[in-house]
Amino acid sequence: xxxxxxxxxxxxxxxxxxxxxxxxxxxxxxxxxxxxxxxxxxxxxxxxxxxxxxxxxxxxxxxxxxxxxxxxxxxxxxxxxxxxxxxxxxxxxxxxxxxxxxxxxxxxxxxxxxxxxxxxxxx
Numbered sequence: 527x528x529x530x531x532x533x534x535x536x537x538x539x540x541x542x543x544x545x546x547x548x549x550x551x552x553x554x555x556x557x558x559x560x561x562x563x564x565x566x567x568x569x570x571x572x573x574x575x576x577x578x579x580x581x582x583x584x585x586x587x588x589x590x591x592x593x594x595x596x597x598x599x600x601x602x603x604x605x606x607x608x609x610x611x612x613x614x615x616x617x618x619x620x621x622x623x624x625x626x627x628x629x630x631x632x633x634x635x636x637x638x639x640x641x642x643x644x645x646x647x648x649x
Contacts, residue, residue: 528552528638530622535643546607548622559630560598560605564618576630585631612647619644
């Protein structure tokens, strides 16, 4: 099992940028698809982005395409989420997740979770 710790959340204004980081421990990081989910108050958790472990293929939720970018550094056991042109509707708790041996584009494959980091975008 991989342990995940997110950082980088905060309060920003619409149009600003933030970069979230997720540090992973455990030897399975390099064989795990990684992803970011978010949950806004009163809403269900949604799958935002995913990245494969072998070729770095990516998946993006339509509403974040062109604004968000996921990347991973296997040498540092870290995955990043660069968020640009933030909107108030991006406000949520963002969770890092891992899918050991799983598919980067299938939400149900993700079984390890971080504690979450709050992102608040003011208008």
